Amino acid sequence: MRILIADDSSMMREMIKRVVKLTEIPVDEILEAGNGAEALAILESTDVQLLLTDINMPVMSGAELLRTLAASDRWRGLTRVIISTDGSAARREEAAGLDVRCYLEKPFRPEVLRDVFQDVAGSNRT
């Protein structure tokens, strides 16, 4: 499994990577992007199975990224997870229409993120 983390905070990306490693789920590669545009460029050139994206990012927001992905069949097999400080009902409703598998609100306990990984990894195996 190849994972892409899109978040403008390098420390948040590091924390997410640490949790991924602690799960001991086999991961081929963890890629990083500082905004939605960087993430899209990676997705256009690399086969990624799991996208973890923030919403509030410069250049291109996570919402714009997800709308772009949802508009094409090309990324149909990509599992999308939002990790954001924006836990508003309106944002969650919007995400539900953008093929988002899970919405994780910051702050979260690391074990909650671990459970998300295990859930996604389990469904990718089946």
Place this chain on the structure above:
Amino acid sequence: MSSRTLPGLIGPETGAAVFGALRTVAERSFFAAAERCDEAAFDALAATVPAWLVSSVRFEEGESAGSMSCSLPDALAERLFHAFTGRDPSEAPPAWADVHDLVGEFANMVCGAWLSGSAGGRTFTLGQPGVVRARAAAAGGGLRLRVVIDDAPIAIALEMDAGRRAAKSGA
């Protein structure tokens, strides 16, 4: 854009909501307990702080906008860094750029958690956090919260922009 405090629209319930957000962030992401602190106790702790890191984030929610800043001592920022990243404190000290990033993310999470609980279900946007070093905690002219985490002081300042309706904060 000028920023002016709207004292009538930032009340005690706002302070409780912001403190609730801070406590949640501290517990869930930094494994730390936050407690409110009176002015005298805060000032006594603040007098021992040689330098502060002040992280400010702007927010917009509908017709409301403003900024929130979190001021904390360097030493506490480093402790929070180790708690957040899982690094061993005995390792080499973190780069200041990483500590600044972490302090910015801290303010981002506190502001986001407050707005998520206060904005009546509406979406909001947060700007990029800006972090500076200062000799004193940010005072601001609006709401000011005095908090202690691990015996170290943290000050939260919240200001709403003039000319906009303030966020409802009683949720």
